[in-house]
Amino acid sequence: MTEFMQRRMTNPVYVGKVMVGGTAPISVQSMTNTKTDDVAGTVAQIMQLGSAGCDIVRLAVPDMSAALAIKEIKSKVQIPLIADIHFDYRLAIAAMENGVDALRINPGNIAEANHVAIIVKEAKKRSIPIRIGVNAGSLEKSILEKYGGHPTPAGMVESAMQHIAILEKLDFRDIKVSLKANDVPMTINAYRLMSETVNYPLHLGITEAGTIKSGVIKSAVGIGALLAQGIGDTIRVSLTGDPVEEIKAANEILKSLGLREYGPTLISCPTCGRCNINLAEIAEQVEQKLSQVRKPFKVAVMGCVVNGPGEAKEADVGIAGGKGQGLVFRKGEIVKRVSEDQLVTALFTEIDKLIEEDN
Incomplete structure (x- = not known):
């Protein structure tokens, strides 16, 4: 508590x-x-x-x-x-x-x-x-x-x-x-x-x-x-x-409220004029895929370079968008830079590794 x-x-x-x-x-x-x-x-x-x-x-x-x-x-x-x-x-x-x-x-x-x-x-x-x-x-x-x-x-x-x-x-x-x-x-x-x-x-x-x-x-x-x-x-x-x-x-x-660990916690930022990727669609895809996962960990889906990298680095795994592309983070470290259409796939590649390593 x-x-x-x-x-x-x-x-x-x-x-x-x-x-x-x-x-x-x-x-x-x-x-x-x-x-x-x-x-x-x-x-x-x-x-x-x-x-x-x-x-x-x-x-x-x-x-x-x-x-x-x-x-x-x-x-x-x-x-x-x-x-x-x-x-x-x-x-x-x-x-x-x-x-x-x-x-x-x-x-x-x-x-x-x-x-x-x-x-x-x-x-x-x-x-x-x-x-x-x-x-x-x-x-x-x-x-x-x-x-x-x-x-x-x-x-x-x-x-x-x-x-x-x-x-x-x-x-x-x-x-x-x-x-x-x-x-x-x-x-x-x-x-x-x-x-x-x-x-x-x-x-x-x-x-x-x-x-x-x-x-x-x-x-x-x-x-x-x-x-x-x-x-x-x-x-x-x-x-x-x-x-x-x-x-x-x-x-x-x-x-x-920190009273139960149950499944992943998704952090995603509100969209604004700085965002240059389709963040809403990406966040929806990530949330849907995470609904089948029961292991507790933190996932960040961020839209731009202002708050994105910092929030993503604080998560176990995360992505931060740029213009038509984005960064994939794992435990605070940049894993790769990928195009926007590959962000969700790259994110879940890291999530699958995270789950497998902890099993």
């Missing part, structure tokens, strides 16, 4: 073999958008998420067929699974009996207190943590009325504390907490307040963030602002569409 961030220490929990909180690295989560009882489709998506760098996957469990499908899904994947359950305690019990690694429930939404006790007893027996997930859009009516009829950070924290109190009364403390809104400042303030209130691990996210373009920006701002203050133990970037894109965005957020 970089010097300006002092990580807030929390009481760790284990989701399968993945530790969340304490001194553990910040983990990345996503949620399948398949029907959970479509075992083949769900397993395929989980495998894709794992290959993209996902640490934990959540499954919707709206009915008993989904709960029962968890057993077969678990037999085919290694990544820890969380069952997302609302209202029906029997689904939580079935999910645990079929091998799920954690639950996402709000105990206050389970109608009978004795049903919550049954869930907790089973979770204790199996060492299964529970995430309490508060969303601004579904706060209890009594809390909304108390805070003027609208969601507020204080109201979100109060809702979470009510759910926590139910579990603590049953002597259950393997708890994670999330407080999500689609309003970024509200989310940030809710998590700040929660971090001052309890030592449970916090799951960060901006709910219903939107499509890839707008959702990534909102998530990067909200999640990034909290991580930069040392708040947060696990994250999900919620996007409309392919959940693999959530993992890519989450890893980029962590990488940009």
